[in-house]
Amino acid sequence: MDTTNGTLDEALQRLHRSGPEFQGYLSNHGPMAVEALVRNGHAPIVHRWLDAYETRLEDLPPARTPIGDDDWREALGDTARVTDWTGYFSRRIAERPWREVLTEWWPRLLPGIAGAATHPVIRVGHAVRALLRDGEDATRLSELAYALGYWAARHTLLPVTVAPSGRATPADAIAALPRVAERNLLPQRGYDQLPTTPGWLGAAESLYVPENPDAVRDRLADLVRAATLSYATHGHGGPVMLVHAATAPNAVLRTLPALPRELWGLSLTVAWAATAAITSIYAADEPLTPPVVSSLTPEEVFERAVAHGDEHVIKFADTALDVAAASKDGDDRALSAALNAVRLIEADD
Incomplete structure (x- = not known):
């Protein structure tokens, strides 16, 4: 039985307990790296790799105030609102097809590609590749919400x-x-x-x-x-x-x-x-x-x-x-x- 998709989902579920950054500004590369490992035939070592990597990570930051369709602009680029942003995209993706959400937000987020040394867009790219190649499920859709939320919180213009x-x-x-x-x-x-x-x-x-x-x-x-x-x-x-x-x-x-x-x-x-x-x-x-x-x-x-x-x-x-x-x-x-x-x-x- 092909356990590739199951391994990726298990790894992402582990990583969703952690925040998108640690030590103040370092990006959590876990979701990107495990998708790359799985994609290139190394699913069997994913959990072992993650066991070592997880020791660096920190808990999710606390949520503050929910973000809505009418007030998102004031929260754009606010790193302290990253968990609020994840919640926002989780709700939107639960309500609408993920491609529609991505299409609506891509031109809003794209100008801020420089934020966090471009790690947010890289995380989005890995999330989208998993959805396109492996299909939709709750974990992969959740990863897209985490990735988009990170991008919105770290949105930075050149x-x-x-x-x-x-x-x-x-x-x-x-x-x-x-x-x-x-x-x-x-x-x-x-x-x-x-x-x-x-x-x-x-x-x-x-x-x-x-x-x-x-x-x-x-x-x-x-x-x-x-x-x-x-x-x-x-x-x-x-x-x-x-x-x-x-x-x-x-x-x-x-x-x-x-x-x-x-x-x-x-x-x-x-x-x-x-x-x-x-x-x-x-x-x-x-x-x-x-x-x-x-x-x-x-x-x-x-x-x-x-x-x-x-x-x-x-x-x-x-x-x-x-x-x-x-x-x-x-x-x-x-x-x-x-x-x-x-x-x-x-x-x-």
């Missing part, structure tokens, strides 16, 4: 509006991004430097955004690929944080099938702005030679990520395998990027 209107490919646009002056800092302090970083807005707006939704989807896949390959050579600048330059747009890409096509263009634009910001804050100035994949298969590369154990390594390898699966002519650079994360990120104890 301090500069990016309106891409150029002709550059994602790879060329990433290569042209300047770096912020002050490095090795928390995301918000990095975001604050973007408006005064010479050439940043011009490079960010150089990306070509097509009008046709199918072309938009392909361009978003190109962005995920370019950000993943950039990590292979520039990940040493900020090994943990730079993974989000790839995993955030991949979360958006995974969500597109559940959204109306008219929202796809905005999704690409905002995902690119987040990738551009994270790249300028955390990517190294100069490239280094990435690890050699040799004869390793994608499954063997993911096994190395699992053996490493860090949640960022697991999630990034999950994205790298998506890129590798879409690559042609045996291009193994995405797998090399995943091995670079294994090499650069400190292993869990």
Whole structure:
């Protein structure tokens, strides 16, 4: 009997007893990592991995005041209201189809993609992938409510509006991004430097955004690929944080099938702005030679990520395998990027 879905549900039920953050600002990666483990054939080790990870987590924050359809704007971006937000989305998803709720809230939440270093949208992407591939049940719908609630509570606008209107490919646009002056800092302090970083807005707006939704989807896949390959050579600048330059747009890409096509263009634009910001804050100035994949298969590369154990390594390898699966002519650079994360990120104890 296939116990994959049961394992994911059991793990999510355990994780729903904990808050979305711990130690004041660190994101709870558990729901994202366990979905990636299950999706890549490692359901048997999920509970063992979670046994170790759960020791870091904290209880759910107390609820304050219920959020309603008439007063949600004043609660948007209020971290202290995260449990209120989870309650709000739990009620909405119980009353309406989850795709309708997602479609209504996606354009409201999307501008705040930068919040919590993009972890909320990444959590949404994993939740949507589970719903699309495994079907609906109470636990997976609850996970979507938790993910959307986290995003609403951590909703954060970048301090500069990016309106891409150029002709550059994602790879060329990433290569042209300047770096912020002050490095090795928390995301918000990095975001604050973007408006005064010479050439940043011009490079960010150089990306070509097509009008046709199918072309938009392909361009978003190109962005995920370019950000993943950039990590292979520039990940040493900020090994943990730079993974989000790839995993955030991949979360958006995974969500597109559940959204109306008219929202796809905005999704690409905002995902690119987040990738551009994270790249300028955390990517190294100069490239280094990435690890050699040799004869390793994608499954063997993911096994190395699992053996490493860090949640960022697991999630990034999950994205790298998506890129590798879409690559042609045996291009193994995405797998090399995943091995670079294994090499650069400190292993869990």
